[in-house]
Amino acid sequence: MSLHEDAVLVLKAYQDQPELRDVYLEHLEAHPDGMYKPCTAGHVTASALVVDPSRGRVLLTLHRKLGMWLQMGGHCEAGDATLTEAALREAREESGIESGLSLLPGGPVRLDRHPIPSPCNWHLDVQYAAVAPPEAVAAISDESLDLRWFGYDEVAAVADDSVVRLVEAVRARL
Helix, strand or coil: HHHHHHHHHHHHHHHCCCCHHHEEHHHHHHHHCCCCCCCCEEEEEEEEEEEEEEEEEEEEEEEEECCCCEEEEECCCCCCCCHHHHHHHHHHHHCCCCCCECCCCCCCCCCEEEEEECCCEEEEEEEEEECCCCCCCCCCCCCEEEEEEEHHHHHHHHECHHHEEEHHHHHHHH
């Protein structure tokens, strides 16, 4: 099965946000290359909010290019067999937590479609939650200016509404 086919199956099984889910499915139907960065109509991305439920906190990265506090995530790569693998890879790479991360069961937590600069136009982000072990040690990657744990209630003061909605959705699933 290709990454494209996996994404279609994941999205068809996702029952929340039906209108937005349908936008993603229409995009993938119209664009066989819609999983990857070169697709100028936009592309699917995979992200994961790293969460430490035992301490009531999330790990956010200060994105180097955007200068915003965000969850870990990014572009799908040719070696990614599934969306879940892509999200977990991104979480590991950007958090520096090399072992012990596991995705929260139940598939994606949210979808978030946001504009990006031309020529790509859109990111169609499929958002997961990655649970960190209590002893996890984070390390800043080349893609980050900073990496920091925030209490659930601190996120709204530093991040945009999309991250706040993701935190709320993850907390509801925990």
